[in-house]
Amino acid sequence: MTDPCPTGHADAADGELPGSVAVVGAGVIGAAWAARWALCGVDVEVYDPLPTASRQVESTLEAARAAWERLGLLSRETGERSERAHAVALGEVILTSEVGDAVIDAVLIHECVPERVKIKQAVYAEVEAAAAPDAVIASSTSGIRPSELQAEMQHPERLVVGHPFNPVYLLPLVEVVGGSQTSELTIERAMGWFNAAGMAPLRVRSEVDGFVADRLLEALWREALWLVHDGVATVAEIDDAMRLGFGLRWAQMGVFQTYATAGGEGGFRHFIEHFGPALQQPWTKLTDVPELTPEFIATLITQSDEQSGDQPVAELCAARDRNLVDLLLALEANDWGAGRSLAALRRRMSAAG
Incomplete structure (x- = not known):
C-alpha cells in the first residue's frame, strides 16, 4: 500500500546524526x-x-x-x-x-x-x-x-x-x-x-x-473556546467530537486528503463543489477570540479537571504515549503517513547495529 499524496518533507533516510x-x-x-x-x-x-x-x-x-x-x-x-x-x-x-x-x-x-x-x-x-x-x-x-x-x-x-x-x-x-x-x-x-x-x-x-501547524491549531482552538464560552458544548464533549470522529481520520490523512475521500468517485472536485458553498455561512468565529476572564478561565479549568477525573497528568501522558505507539505501528504496517518515518528510523538503527 502506498500513500498517493506524499508529504513535503525530505526522505527520512537522508542525513547523518550530529556528533553532539x-x-x-x-x-x-x-x-x-x-x-x-x-x-x-x-x-x-x-x-x-x-x-x-x-x-x-x-x-x-x-x-x-x-x-x-x-x-x-x-x-x-x-x-x-x-x-x-x-x-x-x-x-x-x-x-x-x-x-x-x-x-x-x-x-x-x-x-x-x-x-x-x-x-x-x-x-x-x-x-x-x-x-x-x-x-x-x-x-x-x-x-x-x-x-x-x-x-x-x-x-x-x-x-x-x-x-x-x-x-x-x-x-x-x-x-x-x-x-x-x-x-x-x-x-x-x-x-x-x-x-x-x-x-x-x-x-x-x-x-x-x-x-503551518500552529496556524491550524490556533483556528481549531479558537472555535473550541467559543463553543465552551457560549455554552454549546463542554470541554469533554468537544474532545469527544475530535477523538471519536475526525481526529481519527486526520491522524492518517490530514484534512485535504480526508475531504478528497469524502467526495466519493468525484474526489476533491466533487467535495468542493458540493460543500464549498457552506464556507460562506457565518458559522465561524475564526478571527475573534473570547475574552479570557477569570470566570471563563475557571469554567475551563473546572471542566478540564472533571474530564480528567482522578487521573494525574503523568498517567494521561503515559496513556497518550501507549496510544501513539500503537497508532504509529499500525501506520508503519500499512506503509502510511507517520509510519514511514518510523520505518526509516528502524532501518537506520538496524544498519547502525
Whole structure:
C-alpha cells in the first residue's frame, strides 16, 4: 500500500546524526529533544537553571525509553541493543550548570526557553560566546519569526527554527523555518540531522507567524473556546467530537486528503463543489477570540479537571504515549503517513547495529 499524496518533507533516510547535541531549556520540549537524540545514540548536554530540571529530564527519558521499547526500537531487557531492534547504544545525557559548558562542543544546539524574544536573544548571546562559529542553533519556538530572533546575533546565518511537537520522542514532524539571514547550508544541515533521528522535517518556505501547524491549531482552538464560552458544548464533549470522529481520520490523512475521500468517485472536485458553498455561512468565529476572564478561565479549568477525573497528568501522558505507539505501528504496517518515518528510523538503527 502506498500513500498517493506524499508529504513535503525530505526522505527520512537522508542525513547523518550530529556528533553532539546541546539543549538549553529542559522543559517538556527540551527534555523530549534530549530523549530523542539520546535514544538515537547521540550524547546530549542539557542546561536549565531550574532545580526541577533533573527530574523533568529523568522522567522524560524513562517515558521515552518505554515508548521505544514498545515500538521495538529498544530491548526491553537492556534498554539498548536487541536482535529485533538492532538499536545503537543509548547516548549519554548530562546536565550542566552553565550554558557555555553545555554548548561548547555541540554541533546542534536546541534553544527551548520561554516564548519571549528578549529572553531568547539573551540566551543566543550566551550561546555564541561559547559555541563553535559553525554550530547550528535551532529554536523550538512555536510561532516567532526567526528573522526577529536572529536580529542581534553575531552569526545570524546559523539560526533556524526547528519547531517540534509533543512528545518529541514519538511525533516525527518538525517545522524547519529559516530567517532572512539564515544560510541554506544551516537549513540543509538541520534537515539532514532531523531526518537521521527518524523525524519528518517540513520546510516552511514562507516566514509567517505561527508557521503551518500552529496556524491550524490556533483556528481549531479558537472555535473550541467559543463553543465552551457560549455554552454549546463542554470541554469533554468537544474532545469527544475530535477523538471519536475526525481526529481519527486526520491522524492518517490530514484534512485535504480526508475531504478528497469524502467526495466519493468525484474526489476533491466533487467535495468542493458540493460543500464549498457552506464556507460562506457565518458559522465561524475564526478571527475573534473570547475574552479570557477569570470566570471563563475557571469554567475551563473546572471542566478540564472533571474530564480528567482522578487521573494525574503523568498517567494521561503515559496513556497518550501507549496510544501513539500503537497508532504509529499500525501506520508503519500499512506503509502510511507517520509510519514511514518510523520505518526509516528502524532501518537506520538496524544498519547502525
